[in-house]
Amino acid sequence: xxxxxxxxxxxxxxxxxxxxxxxxxxxxxxxxxxxxxxxxxxxxxxxxxxxxxxxxxxxxxxxxxxxxxxxxxxxxxxxxxxxxxxxxxxxxxxxxxxxxxxxxxxxxxxxxxxxxxxxxxxxxxxxxxxxxxxxxxxxxxxxxxxxxxxxxxxxxxxxxxxxxxxxxxxxxxxxxxxxxxxxxxxxxxxxxxxxxxxxxxxxxxxxxxxxxxxxxxxxxxxxxxxxxxxxxxxxx
Numbered sequence: 001x002x003x004x005x006x007x008x009x010x011x012x013x014x015x016x017x018x019x020x021x022x023x024x025x026x027x028x029x030x031x032x033x034x035x036x037x038x039x040x041x042x043x044x045x046x047x048x049x050x051x052x053x054x055x056x057x058x059x060x061x062x063x064x065x066x067x068x069x070x071x072x073x074x075x076x077x078x079x080x081x082x083x084x085x086x087x088x089x090x091x092x093x094x095x096x097x098x099x100x101x102x103x104x105x106x107x108x109x110x111x112x113x114x115x116x117x118x119x120x121x122x123x124x125x126x127x128x129x130x131x132x133x134x135x136x137x138x139x140x141x142x143x144x145x146x147x148x149x150x151x152x153x154x155x156x157x158x159x160x161x162x163x164x165x166x167x168x169x170x171x172x173x174x175x176x177x178x179x180x181x182x183x184x185x186x187x188x189x190x191x192x193x194x195x196x197x198x199x200x201x202x203x204x205x206x207x208x209x210x211x212x213x214x215x216x217x218x219x220x221x222x223x224x225x226x227x228x229x230x231x232x233x234x235x236x
Contacts (some may be wrong), residue, residue: 006115007033013054021045033117042121043131049108049119050136057108057117060133063143065151066103069177101125102153106133106140123153132158150175169198 010033011026018024023038024045037045049057102123109116123130132155133140144155145164152173155161163170171184185198 003031003115006113007031010055010110010113010115010117013052017048017052017055018045034120035117036120036122039121039123039130042119043133043136046106046119046133046136056110056112058111059109060106060137060140060143061109061116062107063133063140063147064105064107065147065153065175066105067151067175067177068097068101068103098125102128102151104130104147104153128152129154129156131156132161134158149173152176 007028011028014026014033014035021037021041021044023041025036027034027036035045049055100122102125104121104123106119107116108119121130128151130153132144134144134155135157141159142164144158145161147153148155148158148161149163149165150173162168166174167187169187172179174183182201182203184201186201187196187198189195190197
């Protein structure tokens with residue numbers, strides 16, 4: 001059986017078994033299946049995906065967060081001038097739809113059926129919380145901790161929701177679009193106190209984009225460098 005046939009069987013099984021749920025949708029493209037469900041129904045749907053023999057998603061191989069703030073908006077103020085383009089955009093607060101700012105995507109794989117899929121749910125920025133799936137897949141434990149650490153998304157029912165990549169005293173969540181590039185605080189070793197301390201950042205914020213963009217003829221098709229012909233020797 002080809003992979004396309006296995007995806008057909010997976011989509012048919014999903015459509016049949018999800019009849020009792022509301023608000024879900026299935027998208028299939030590029031040989032991938034993505035199931036989007038409301039966050040209130042996420043845990044129940046995940047339990048079905050794991051236990052039903054026609055679907056049997058044995059493993060959760062990754063959990064990732066997404067911040068859709070400023071999604072699809074340009075990072076440049078492109079007022080053309082003779083010398084290039086103007087400076088990049090310097091936004092203090094990204095624009096976003098608070099009801100769908102964050103999303104959590106779960107990557108699942110079925111060993112029994114040799115097929116994989118994604119499950120996606122959107123979260124409100126004012127209360128980014130969703131049920132933990134660690135009771136369904138223990139492997140989701142550290143993945144959910146990473147998503148919490150980097151995006152500030154809370155997983156209700158997680159047995160140990162602590163930071164996993166940043167320091168326990170870290171302020172903020174670095175993968176959020178509104179997180180400053182210079183950070184909130186910096187730490188250093190204080191010789192007098194003989195310990196590491198936190199203090200306000202000592203560098204000024206700036207826009208980390210090129211100031212000027214110029215055309216480079218080297219990348220244009222058919223361009224060849226000009227070669228100067230050697231001067232003829234004087235025989236006189």
